[in-house]
Amino acid sequence: MDDDTSSYLRRRRFLATGAAAVSGALAGCNGLPGGSGGGGSGETGAVTLSSFRGSGPLVESRSSVSGTRIADLPDLSGSLTVYLGGGEGGLYRELLTLFSQIYPDFTVRPREGGTAQLANTIIEEGENSPADVFWAVDAGSLGAVAEADMAATLSSSVVESVPQEFHPTDQWIGTAGRARSVPYNTDEFDADDIPETVMDFPGTAALDGVMGWAPTYGALQAFVTAMRLIEGEAATREWLQAMLDAGVTEYPDEFLVSNAVADGEVGAGFANHYYALRVRSARSDAPLDLAFTSGDAGALINVAGAAVIRGTDRQELAENFVHHLLTVEAQEFFATRTFAYPMISGVPPVGGLPSIDELNPPSIDLQELSNVEPTLQLMRDVGVL
Amino acid sequence: MGRDQSGATGVIDGLRERIESTRQYDSHPLVTAAAVLVAVTVISPLLWLGLRAAAVGPTEAVSILTASSTMQVFTNSLALVASVTAVSVVLGVPLAVLTVLTDLPFRRVWTVALALPLVVPSYLGAFAFVSAFGPHGTLAELLSPVGVTIPTIYGFEGATLVLGLFVYPYVFLTTRASLLSFDARQLEAAQTLNHDFRSAFRRIVLPQIAPGVTAGTLLVAFYALSDFGTPAIMHFDTFTRVIYVQYNNFGRGTASLLSIQLLAVTALVLFLESRFGSGADSGDGYGGGVTGADSPITPLGWAKVPALLFCGAVVALTLVVPVAIFGMWLLRSGPGYAAGGFGFEWTFAINSVYIAAIAAAATVLAALPIAYVSARSDSRVGRLLERSTYVGYAVPGIVLALALVFLGANYLPWLYQTLPLLVFAYVVRFLPQAVGATRSSVLQVDSELLGAARTLGETPKGAFRRVTLPLIAPGLVAGAALVFLTTMKELPATLILHPTGFTTLVTYIWRVQEAGYYGRAALPALVLVAVSALSMILLLRQEGDNA
Numbered sequence: 011m012d013d014d015t016s017s018y019l020r021r022r023r024f025l026a027t028g029a030a031a032v033s034g035a036l037a038g039c040n041g042l043p044g045g046s047g048g049g050g051s052g053e054t055g056a057v058t059l060s061s062f063r064g065s066g067p068l069v070e071s072r073s074s075v076s077g078t079r080i081a082d083l084p085d086l087s088g089s090l091t092v093y094l095g096g097g098e099g100g101l102y103r104e105l106l107t108l109f110s111q112i113y114p115d116f117t118v119r120p121r122e123g124g125t126a127q128l129a130n131t132i133i134e135e136g137e138n139s140p141a142d143v144f145w146a147v148d149a150g151s152l153g154a155v156a157e158a159d160m161a162a163t164l165s166s167s168v169v170e171s172v173p174q175e176f177h178p179t180d181q182w183i184g185t186a187g188r189a190r191s192v193p194y195n196t197d198e199f200d201a202d203d204i205p206e207t208v209m210d211f212p213g214t215a216a217l218d219g220v221m222g223w224a225p226t227y228g229a230l231q232a233f234v235t236a237m238r239l240i241e242g243e244a245a246t247r248e249w250l251q252a253m254l255d256a257g258v259t260e261y262p263d264e265f266l267v268s269n270a271v272a273d274g275e276v277g278a279g280f281a282n283h284y285y286a287l288r289v290r291s292a293r294s295d296a297p298l299d300l301a302f303t304s305g306d307a308g309a310l311i312n313v314a315g316a317a318v319i320r321g322t323d324r325q326e327l328a329e330n331f332v333h334h335l336l337t338v339e340a341q342e343f344f345a346t347r348t349f350a351y352p353m354i355s356g357v358p359p360v361g362g363l364p365s366i367d368e369l370n371p372p373s374i375d376l377q378e379l380s381n382v383e384p385t386l387q388l389m390r391d392v393g394v395l
Numbered sequence: 396m397g398r399d400q401s402g403a404t405g406v407i408d409g410l411r412e413r414i415e416s417t418r419q420y421d422s423h424p425l426v427t428a429a430a431v432l433v434a435v436t437v438i439s440p441l442l443w444l445g446l447r448a449a450a451v452g453p454t455e456a457v458s459i460l461t462a463s464s465t466m467q468v469f470t471n472s473l474a475l476v477a478s479v480t481a482v483s484v485v486l487g488v489p490l491a492v493l494t495v496l497t498d499l500p501f502r503r504v505w506t507v508a509l510a511l512p513l514v515v516p517s518y519l520g521a522f523a524f525v526s527a528f529g530p531h532g533t534l535a536e537l538l539s540p541v542g543v544t545i546p547t548i549y550g551f552e553g554a555t556l557v558l559g560l561f562v563y564p565y566v567f568l569t570t571r572a573s574l575l576s577f578d579a580r581q582l583e584a585a586q587t588l589n590h591d592f593r594s595a596f597r598r599i600v601l602p603q604i605a606p607g608v609t610a611g612t613l614l615v616a617f618y619a620l621s622d623f624g625t626p627a628i629m630h631f632d633t634f635t636r637v638i639y640v641q642y643n644n645f646g647r648g649t650a651s652l653l654s655i656q657l658l659a660v661t662a663l664v665l666f667l668e669s670r671f672g673s674g675a676d677s678g679d680g681y682g683g684g685v686t687g688a689d690s691p692i693t694p695l696g697w698a699k700v701p702a703l704l705f706c707g708a709v710v711a712l713t714l715v716v717p718v719a720i721f722g723m724w725l726l727r728s729g730p731g732y733a734a735g736g737f738g739f740e741w742t743f744a745i746n747s748v749y750i751a752a753i754a755a756a757a758t759v760l761a762a763l764p765i766a767y768v769s770a771r772s773d774s775r776v777g778r779l780l781e782r783s784t785y786v787g788y789a790v791p792g793i794v795l796a797l798a799l800v801f802l803g804a805n806y807l808p809w810l811y812q813t814l815p816l817l818v819f820a821y822v823v824r825f826l827p828q829a830v831g832a833t834r835s836s837v838l839q840v841d842s843e844l845l846g847a848a849r850t851l852g853e854t855p856k857g858a859f860r861r862v863t864l865p866l867i868a869p870g871l872v873a874g875a876a877l878v879f880l881t882t883m884k885e886l887p888a889t890l891i892l893h894p895t896g897f898t899t900l901v902t903y904i905w906r907v908q909e910a911g912y913y914g915r916a917a918l919p920a921l922v923l924v925a926v927s928a929l930s931m932i933l934l935l936r937q938e939g940d941n942a
Contacts, residue, residue, distance in 0.1 A: 091895065119895045119896065120895075121812075121895045122890075122902070122906060123890050123891060124890070124909070126642060126643040126644075126645070127642070127793065127887075127890065127891060129645065130642055130645070131797070131800050133645075133647070134797050134800040134801040134804065135800060135801075135805070136801075136804065136805060138804045138805050138808060139804065140804070140895075157645075380643060380644050381644050382643075382644075383640050383644065390630075395630065
């Protein structure tokens, strides 16, 4: 099969079905466990879509999904060394195992470490790096590897299905996203009560004294970093101070923030979107929903992503592997097992959340989020940390 | 005890003379050559720092090094080193004396329990402390309804407390080794001369165990300098934390510059210690010969209860608190989605023990020539060799690991990501632990015994094997134990340099913790402590047999 033609055909097909999926997702946008209960079809050779899909109340009613399927791609065959930065506590390894089950001739050697640590390792290894692919939960590390000229440019057939901001230079591509969100208690608030601008939160009387956050948590610090980059240091300092003055309650992590919102301990909070989904997955009757701000730090989307390491002698296999991470099956895996934001619009997020295209993230270089030190300094000055 | 006063005085006079006398049995040139080779090999990877730092322009370098934040970090680091060292001596020396020289009940149990905090990784220990005593901690929540607020655990005091509690075993173990090599009849002799225990301890015991105590305090000082986990969790800015931050922002040049500055601090501490220190060498060349087994035991009398309370309090804080917190994590079911990927496998524990045992053996072997040369010769070379081993120990693990990544991947590809290179990293990181413990034992070997052996026709090799080796065995065992325990918990180098697919307890703990599944870290953390406890029992039995 001629690769260019097939990718063209795939794109056409994707655009057609993608639109349908978006409207489906929109329909289910109001309540958390939305979706129209379509139930995914999908037998791809020896392996079914359901083996990639997670379980639980949020996953029971999946709307139909579309996009490039594993069966559409050339077989993975050979052995690949993948540096896994982060890896969601083993879930990424599980996906690798699923790939190996589909392709008996494919072996993958995962090597785990901290994202920044592995990026530094690849940069030190230089052209002798044993890594073929770098798959990391943090865009900053991918950007650093790209900047050190250690990442090969991915072909357009791989990157085309993902929004441009998640493959800014085509040297790496987002594989799954995490959105900043505002979990709120539906017994106390309506969606309309939550401001659309994150800077308005401290001035909103209804939220006074009922907010929760987790300032020691990395994701919140990344959010404050984004605010610092977008609004400037002075405005961020004021915002932090105003949040303190409004009597915000501190929690050790964002799962506990989301859980406290569900318990009514606080009315609303700041957290990555998937923590509320974890709470909902465990307690489907919890009075908990998510709101998103628009175009500002509160709407930040950070991604996990992958890069093919320059100088690998398995370039083709490595790129095909990265392409596999963007198939319907893999995206469904991220969406239903880690509750992450899928990167292709043909696969909606669980819980009836808006699709990736409908969110309005700020335009910000994700790589700059790794510069967290001035943020910590600021948070300490104000007395948040 | 059947010995008259003039006899006891004679022993003491003899000792004094021997302090003055110069050593007659210097080390063999081949041993010196081996020592030099080891020292050069373990330092060479760090030349990489110069390579990376050179990428930073001179003006920028000066502004980084003289920035007020750098100065703040500089004073913070020195203050932390001083305070942690003080805490460790205050805890370690009395505990060693209690477990070796007194009739403390259950001495062996206490010995194992008191050495174990060393194996609790600081990133787990500090985290447990924050969970227990932090602002939203278990204790704070228990006490807040009754109106008690506990002082914040974050900052300098918290970092000192937690580091001190988890690293004092360095002083404890090296002091024990010295006490075991020490000829207890001297103490007995002094006591017959109407010295009470305290003054006999000060005049006889202290000078002899000084090298051991010093070795322990240096290990503590540089551990405090190079540790990342505790200062980070305790929100206290030190060199290591700033170096990590730079690596996380891909500021390799700045990180290298700061590492070099940290090495300068190391050199300064070593220099100050050799100038104004406890006189580590004043106890050279005497003592030894008869040890341990026939030590007289000083009865504690009324002090037994306070001594037990002291030991109990230390064990409660260093072992019971973390184990209770781990246990709580284990019982509290984890939230959210079906966490998958990997279960705990017992091979992780086997891998940990296997690699730690190899590292301990390799490190002791590498340490032996250096310890021997530095203890047996007065030359600056011997001194320099011993001190140079602290370089690899004082740099943060990530610095050494990345240096070996560069060297391994580009110049030794057949070694890269193999066990031998990982073991080499451990040797570089932990060599001074073995050198310090071994050297203080070598110092206590009576040169006259060697002389006697030689007079009786032993070759130098034979004299070493039949006289020196049995006498320094407690030092070797203590050194091996230290290296074993610290290798068991070592994280940064293990994570970066392990052979692909080789999972140990700490890399597993890292994996689950990184994803926020603290509950899943509990079992491997408990296994880590349990396996180390078993290993300690074996090692300390060895100590007893050889003594």
